Amino acid sequence: MIFNRKQRGARFTAAVSDLEEAVAARDGDRTERAFSAVMNSAQSASDAECLDAGPRLAALLPAFPPTGPRPMLAMAAGFCVERGADPRACAEPILDGLRQDLLDALEFARRWTATGDELPPPDEQSIDDAFLARLGDDEYEATRLALAWCALEEWQPPALAVLCRSTEVRRRHASAVLPLCHEVEALDRHDLKCLSYALAVLNDEPLIVLHRPTGRAYEIRVDGIGDNFQLHTLLAHVLVGGGHVPGTPPSPECVRLATSPEPAETESDAEATGFFELLAPDGTRLWNEGLPDDIPVVSGRRLLILDAPSYARTWNADRFFPHMPGRAELVRVLPPDEAKTWYAHTSPAA
Known part of the structure; x- marks a missing residue:
């Protein structure tokens, strides 16, 4: 059993290393495979392996494709924080990514309401060509904004993982994120109560x-x-x-x-x-x-x-x-x- 547990953990560590190499090489197919391996092996990783992997996964967020599953990568880093990784070492990429997607969600809302229609519910299954066409002629940008709108709540668990475990993290990042969170909440399409509460906590x-x-x-x-x-x-x-x-x-x-x-x-x-x-x-x-x-x-x-x-x-x-x-x-x-x-x-x- 000990040998098998080490093997499972080793798969997680190897998958993190493979993902780092794939992102650095900008190899889309390899990145997709390595990302799947990270997600599939995380649950069986040891606390020590999560401690090491958390900052490494968080550091990949800025280079991860904006139209890829960045919130899921943030979730993997947040999971490692929950298992003991340093929240201070993981916080900046996670909360910067959250901030960018809040900005993109607000831009999505601006463009969508300019068409005269009510804002749609955040459902990735609704994204099709007609959906994207409402957001402009640049398909890549439209996809990025649509995914930010639809996947925004997925940033909440990893953000809470770092915010709830460090006064320093809250003090350093909350003021930049909380106003955007309130703006999105005012649109009444996302449930960000836990996130806004954590960002509003008084720190020392x-x-x-x-x-x-x-x-x-x-x-x-x-x-x-x-x-x-x-x-x-x-x-x-x-x-x-x-x-x-x-x-x-x-x-x-x-x-x-x-x-x-x-x-x-x-x-x-x-x-x-x-x-x-x-x-x-x-x-x-x-x-x-x-x-x-x-x-x-x-x-x-x-x-x-x-x-x-x-x-x-x-x-x-x-x-x-x-x-x-x-x-x-x-x-x-x-x-x-x-x-x-x-x-x-x-x-x-x-």
């Missing part, structure tokens, strides 16, 4: 948090928090669990599910409790279903108000991104004069 960012019932204020640094459910739990852990505000802190299991580097393998039955009402400085409610990125920036800092909950509520404590551990740390308790300055930025109704 300080919040000013005002606890209205006590009149106190805190600076809390957050990282890797996928939604406001998770933020809510971790704020309660820091403030209630830390003895700064009254109440019953979240259970150790809820905190573990929000922060552990080890992802939950199955859905838990742990239940988190609502400790606060989350409010913007103008009194607008920030729903748990929203994102920390929804917290408004005031005087260069995100400013969040915590009030007493208006009704009792609970939710499942599992985090939105299993492979992205969240973190919330108390940096300091603000002195009364500084707290007063921040409270002055809030609406009396808040």
Whole structure:
């Protein structure tokens, strides 16, 4: 069995090397065969082989044919990241490829709507000569734009593989990709919710948090928090669990599910409790279903108000991104004069 497993892994390593050589030689037939061999042998590769192969596969993306299955090659690199390859070494080609296909999908939408018709669903089976003719006279370019439109969601898994495993990757690439992701989402033809959530995660960012019932204020640094459910739990852990505000802190299991580097393998039955009402400085409610990125920036800092909950509520404590551990740390308790300055930025109704 050990010998057979090594043989299977060796096939994966050999297929990656063959693909590199085929792409470098611009040999289309050989590239196609080597690509199929990579995809067929990846599942049986060892973690060590995936660690080596991930950056090599990602590095091939810029040279891979734009009308070829580039999202599938990105998926292979993302699979290797999930098996231990360095997300930082794989991120740039994957996220650059995603960004280019988002741009191409937007160009597809511009050209298609210029014909007066509604945008089609993203289905590669719909691509034929009549479909391409709507996009212009250049068949190669039309094919590239059509494939970008139809295969865009295939970029989501490899992008999430690198984004969820590295604060550095998110910090470096999110600002260039998130606006394009929002533009495509606004067209209402692609489901990119997970991608947009991951790109919007706050990365090692300080919040000013005002606890209205006590009149106190805190600076809390957050990282890797996928939604406001998770933020809510971790704020309660820091403030209630830390003895700064009254109440019953979240259970150790809820905190573990929000922060552990080890992802939950199955859905838990742990239940988190609502400790606060989350409010913007103008009194607008920030729903748990929203994102920390929804917290408004005031005087260069995100400013969040915590009030007493208006009704009792609970939710499942599992985090939105299993492979992205969240973190919330108390940096300091603000002195009364500084707290007063921040409270002055809030609406009396808040």
